[in-house]
Amino acid sequence: MPIKLTPEQARLRGLAREVAEGSIRARAAETDRTEAYPWENLREMTRAGLIGHTIPKAYGGAGGSFLDAVLIVEEMARVCGVSGRIAVEANMGAISAVMQYGTEEQKQLAARIVLAGDKPAICITEPGAGSAATEMTTSAVRHGNTYVLNGRKHWITGAGVSKLHLVFARVFDEAGQEQGIGGFIIARDVPGVPETPGFRIGRREPTMGLRGIPESEVILEDAEVPASMALRPPGGWRRGFAELMDAYNSQRVGAGTVALGIAQGAYELALDHAGAREQFGRPIAEFQGLQWMLADMSIQLNAARLSLHDAAASADPFPDPLLAAQAKVLASEMAIRVTNDALQVFGARGYSRDLPLERMVRDARMFTIGGGTAQILRTQIASRILGRKFPQGRDGYRGEALRPAAE
Numbered sequence: 389m390p391i392k393l394t395p396e397q398a399r400l401r402g403l404a405r406e407v408a409e410g411s412i413r414a415r416a417a418e419t420d421r422t423e424a425y426p427w428e429n430l431r432e433m434t435r436a437g438l439i440g441h442t443i444p445k446a447y448g449g450a451g452g453s454f455l456d457a458v459l460i461v462e463e464m465a466r467v468c469g470v471s472g473r474i475a476v477e478a479n480m481g482a483i484s485a486v487m488q489y490g491t492e493e494q495k496q497l498a499a500r501i502v503l504a505g506d507k508p509a510i511c512i513t514e515p516g517a518g519s520a521a522t523e524m525t526t527s528a529v530r531h532g533n534t535y536v537l538n539g540r541k542h543w544i545t546g547a548g549v550s551k552l553h554l555v556f557a558r559v560f561d562e563a564g565q566e567q568g569i570g571g572f573i574i575a576r577d578v579p580g581v582p583e584t585p586g587f588r589i590g591r592r593e594p595t596m597g598l599r600g601i602p603e604s605e606v607i608l609e610d611a612e613v614p615a616s617m618a619l620r621p622p623g624g625w626r627r628g629f630a631e632l633m634d635a636y637n638s639q640r641v642g643a644g645t646v647a648l649g650i651a652q653g654a655y656e657l658a659l660d661h662a663g664a665r666e667q668f669g670r671p672i673a674e675f676q677g678l679q680w681m682l683a684d685m686s687i688q689l690n691a692a693r694l695s696l697h698d699a700a701a702s703a704d705p706f707p708d709p710l711l712a713a714q715a716k717v718l719a720s721e722m723a724i725r726v727t728n729d730a731l732q733v734f735g736a737r738g739y740s741r742d743l744p745l746e747r748m749v750r751d752a753r754m755f756t757i758g759g760g761t762a763q764i765l766r767t768q769i770a771s772r773i774l775g776r777k778f779p780q781g782r783d784g785y786r787g788e789a790l791r792p793a794a795e
């Protein structure tokens with residue numbers, strides 16, 4: 389463990405490991421095979437206080453930090469990537485945005501839903517706006533006391549099982565004037581909260597890995613959302629996207645930590661196997677070719693963990709954008725290499741679906757894509773270290789490149 393944990397953090401990590409090793413590890417293969425959402429894992433994490441752990445005490449949570457959340461996430465992902473992702477979204481991303489920027493009513497509602505055992509969904513990406521998220525076309529038009537939402541999101545993690553949704557949309561006033569980008573809170577299947585007609589779940593993607601959690605479309609067709617459920621960051625709609633993405637940096641750290649946990653789990657299996665499997669009359673761990681592979685895995689895991697912890701600990705109130713992007717690139721690329729090398733240490737057995745290595749390779753693959761691709765994050769990193777904006781549109785450089793980057 390690279391940074392010194394407080395006794396409470398060490399206890400939290402121990403509790404998370406106990407829950408993970410309890411039955412979550414045993415269910416991981418079944419979750420992958422059946423592609424069914426692991427409700428029982430969610431219930432167990434909820435009972436242990438690991439869901440909504442970062443929600444302030446005043447709203448019923450534990451008031452935990454993002455570093456606490458990272459400790460929980462790594463332990464879950466070490467045995468089950470899907471459960472790691474559940475732990476991320478139940479403590480970071482959308483829930484943290486609502487708890488930081490929301491009105492009293494919004495915070496009460498979001499805390500109640502998540503603490504009852506929900507992994508919220510964050511709905512940003514659209515078919516025409518992936519990396520170019522600011523090009524989203526989902527609209528929220530003000531009509532009296534409601535906003536009417538129209539648009540289509542896709543690749544939404546948890547769509548169809550999540551109850552709390554934070555939908556990013558372009559905001560228009562009653563006169564049709566664009567105001568900026570904001571978040572809209574939509575609850576689904578929550579006792580006492582009316583459903584939102586026009587809000588529906590579309591096609592589920594047949595994904596490569598992390599199959600126990602749906603990645604689906606969220607479709608908005610004249611969906612009426614009360615104006616009281618519009619999440620307007622303190623800088624107003626004009627700064628809405630930037631401030632919501634600032635909150636989203638917590639989830640980038642979380643996503644990197646899932647990658648770390650999956651890779652750590654694969655590495656531990658490879659270490660054990662290298663000591664146990666014999667060829668040429670001796671354990672394969674005695675061959676330098678494998679020793680150096682294992683050594684490189686340990687170096688990369690340690691570097692990624694340090695970087696993620698540093699990013700999580702920088703939160704004020706959200707992780708620093710540069711540290712979050714650096715940590716996510718490092719951890720996501722590391723996890724692809726480490727899970728593949730761990731599989732290699734197992735030889736043919738690693739390639740069999742009887743063992744978890746092939747699942748870990750598939751599960752690790754998403755993290756250079758979801759949450760901002762490795763390419764996009766490198767551009768963001770470059771922008772921050774060089775102190776320059778690097779607009780990606782064809783017309784972007786007319787004057788823009790001379791403007792200093794945001795703090």
Ligand SMILES: CC(C)(COP(=O)(O)OP(=O)(O)OC[C@H]1O[C@@H](n2cnc3c(N)ncnc32)[C@H](O)[C@@H]1OP(=O)(O)O)[C@@H](O)C(=O)NCCC(=O)NCCSC(=O)CCS(=O)O
Pocket residue numbers: 476510512513518519520521522523545629630631633634637639643709757758759760761764768779780793794
């Ligand atoms: C930001 C991008 C969409 C690029 O779009 P633009 O070039 O149009 O925007 P910018 O001028 O770069 O940014 C606008 C504004 O926002 C500020 N900003 C942007 N990102 C951040 C951030 N991470 N933290 C803080 N502030 C941010 C930026 O500084 C600008 O403000 P100023 O005008 O300078 O003051 C693109 O780079 C991008 O991030 N694309 C990736 C989109 C993404 O991450 N989607 C995630 C969807 S959810 C998901 O995938 C879940 C998966 S998971 O594993 O949980």
Ligand SMILES: Cc1cc2nc3c(=O)[nH]c(=O)nc-3n(C[C@H](O)[C@H](O)[C@H](O)COP(=O)(O)OP(=O)(O)OC[C@H]3O[C@@H](n4cnc5c(N)ncnc54)[C@H](O)[C@@H]3O)c2cc1C
Pocket residue numbers: 509510511512513517518519520542543544545546603754757758759760761762763764767780
């Ligand atoms: C498993 C998974 C879960 C996800 N969960 C969510 C979720 O819960 N909520 C949500 O809103 N979204 C989610 N996403 C969507 C994710 O955020 C997007 O996939 C991601 O932002 C990239 O968008 P895209 O897939 O449209 O790729 P594109 O933007 O089409 O990019 C295609 C390729 O071009 C590269 N590229 C694009 N622009 C540039 C550039 N300017 N410079 C260099 N390279 C560039 C990219 O790096 C990539 O390699 C998820 C995705 C996955 C895979």
